[in-house]
Amino acid sequence: RKEVEQDPGPFNVPEGATVAFNCTYSNSASQSFFWYRQDCRKEPKLLMSVYSSGNEDGRFTAQLNRASQYISLLIRDSKLSDSATYLCVEGGFKTIFGAGTRLFVKA
Amino acid sequence: SQTIHQWPATLVQPVGSPLSLECTVEGTSNPNLYWYRQAAGRGLQLLFYSVGIGQISSEVPQNLSASRPQDRQFILSSKKLLLSDSGFYLCAWSGQVRLTFGSGTRLTVV
Numbered sequence: 001r002k003e004v005e006q007d008p009g010p011f012n013v014p015e016g017a018t019v020a021f022n023c024t025y026s027n028s029a030s031q032s033f034f035w036y037r038q039d040c041r042k043e044p045k046l047l048m049s050v051y052s053s054g055n056e057d058g059r060f061t062a063q064l065n066r067a068s069q070y071i072s073l074l075i076r077d078s079k080l081s082d083s084a085t086y087l088c089v090e091g092g093f094k095t096i097f098g099a100g101t102r103l104f105v106k107a
Numbered sequence: 108s109q110t111i112h113q114w115p116a117t118l119v120q121p122v123g124s125p126l127s128l129e130c131t132v133e134g135t136s137n138p139n140l141y142w143y144r145q146a147a148g149r150g151l152q153l154l155f156y157s158v159g160i161g162q163i164s165s166e167v168p169q170n171l172s173a174s175r176p177q178d179r180q181f182i183l184s185s186k187k188l189l190l191s192d193s194g195f196y197l198c199a200w201s202g203q204v205r206l207t208f209g210s211g212t213r214l215t216v217v
Contacts (some may be wrong), residue, residue, distance in 0.1 A: 030175060032204045032205075034205055041195075041213070042210075043197055043208040043209065043210050043211045044151070044208055044210070045111060045136075045198075045208070046206075046207070048203070087150075087151070089206075091205060092204065093139070093156075093206040094153060094166070095141075095153075095201070095206050096153075097143075097150055097151040097203075098150060099149065099150030100150060
């Protein structure tokens with residue numbers, strides 16, 4: 001039983017586009033969620049936390065919908081450097097990672 | 108500030124050989140420590156976690172083991188590697204909730 005599910009993509013978008021990723025989770029009691037970014041052959045790094053009230057950091061916006069049990073990540077004005085795999089994460093003592101969504105931003 | 112060190116960065120080992128990967132954390136005490144594995148093109152699989160010295164929990168039955176001989180040291184071991192043990196091994200620590208990863212060890216079993 002997968003506990004965090006993501007569309008693996010890949011998403012191929014032009015520079016400047018807006019792209020959105022969704023992720024669903026199964027544990028309704030989960031309290032914390034995150035988006036991590038993983039570059040090719042590198043370790044995952046925290047991109048941002050996800051709050052019920054929404055969280056915005058520059059071009060990135062993360063939101064949590066508890067009723068439907070999904071979280072989202074919106075990237076505006078995509079840059080070439082945004083190309084990476086984005087991991088949806090259900091936090092907690094045993095942090096659970098989604099398999100990741102691959103994004104390719106092309107010139 | 109807290110830092111996490113993991114080594115070696117890459118490793119090529121023959122089938123049947125032993126394995127020892129080490130991870131240390133600096134700048135914090137009593138961290139939760141984790142070992143994850145990521146197979147090529149796949150997600151992260153939690154292998155072991157530890158809440159304190161000598162306390163190890165295993166998530167997946169396999170020929171790997173983990174030990175925590177000191178508060179900020181976490182070791183992943185195997186007595187005999189299998190081809191299927193190839194992958195990207197990541198050590199991580201957490202204080203409250205979110206994880207911070209080491210730079211990983213890319214293991215190829217040949």
